[in-house]
Amino acid sequence: MKDKNYQLTVDALLRYQDAMYRIAMSTVRNADDALDIVQASALKALENYHKLKSPDSIRSWLFRIVVNEAIDHIKSSGRELLGEENIPESPYHEPAYDRSGEDVCEAVMKLPEQLRIPVILRYYEELSLREISEVTGINLSTVKTRLYKAHKLLGADLQEDYL
């Protein structure tokens, strides 16, 4: 039902636009760029709504478009995405026990993108590991590894539900 998918896409764009913005903003760290990325993503979603396989996965599908647009944006500025190999020697040396929520959020935003994106999708946008795998296009075990590394880097306690 192509036409049904079109209406679903419009509805989902309206419903998830704030989340799309937060993800774009978390990735590129610039409000103007994030707005452009959300706009371009919305256009792409409307152009490609017929490719949506299952209406249940529309949120992951939209987020995937946003993440891809954001990554393209970073690449077009002439640099590669930062991964774990780009972590400075000891950036997170402050004591880990008395951080406020603000400090935690800030520390997350300082993670290299390849770790930051899975972290915000998992703990802030509350996606499942499988959904994160769909959104980022990386396999499940790599998603887990990156979340684990992010915890280690932040000096964060591994929760039972960390995965």
Next chain:
Amino acid sequence: MNIREGKKEYLDMQIPEELHQRMNDVIKLDRKRRNERKVICMIKRTMASAAACLVIFAAGLNTSAAFAETAAGLPVIGGLARVLTVRSYHASEGDINLDMEVPAIENTSGDAAFTEAVNQEIEKIVNDYTAQAEQEFTAYKEAFFATGGTEEEWNGRQMDILVDYEVKYQKDPVLSLELTAAKGWVAASEERHYYNLDVASGRELTLSDVLGDDWKNIANEEIDRQIKERIAADPSASFFGYGDNELTEAKFTSVSEDTEFYLNAEGDVVIVFPKYEIAPGYMGILEFTIQD
């Protein structure tokens, strides 16, 4: 610490007011674009048959009052053919709004049986398009209420069906007509038909007629060149199998006898690929002008 402790700050991130405005604009623009449909008809004659027709035309003027009357109504062209509105109406039938200007070609010389066949085809396309659109809309509406949709959710939505035309190019002996057929509701689809006709000899022109024996190579090389040029000029442009687009099995390789084309105001051949044929959907319908 727990990473989730930062969630509140994350969700409290300031969202620019502009975001919602821009999202609404994108959706509105996309809906509007989907409602614009274009179907193009082209008629072209060769110089040789034009000369033959002009002789008949001159004879016709002297012998037929009706024919003279017809000729007087011609805007520019000398008398080979002209385009008339055969049906014009604006009506609402229930939830469906019709806005129709249906054209037909009047052939005052040459092979009238041939243009008559073209007219019948235009008529059939318009009728089929309208009937199918109405059917889709009725089926959608039935499904909407059958699956528990309410009148309030339906919110009086309607379907618009539009058929219109425009004479694009008119220079003896060539006549170019654009036919537009559109439907708009929750979503829309686009349909274009092209006719490249030799009115006098009564046949459809091929790419070989307009580009010569080497038509395939000429078209392929030029299209390949322009695709690369467009990708270089616009980072957001994407074509299957080119650059970092991985869909190599759908990559453009060659035009064929079935490739659609028309002639533009300068008389150049314009090759047209429907949406999704050689590029992702957001690239839309793609045209490539093949210069002489």
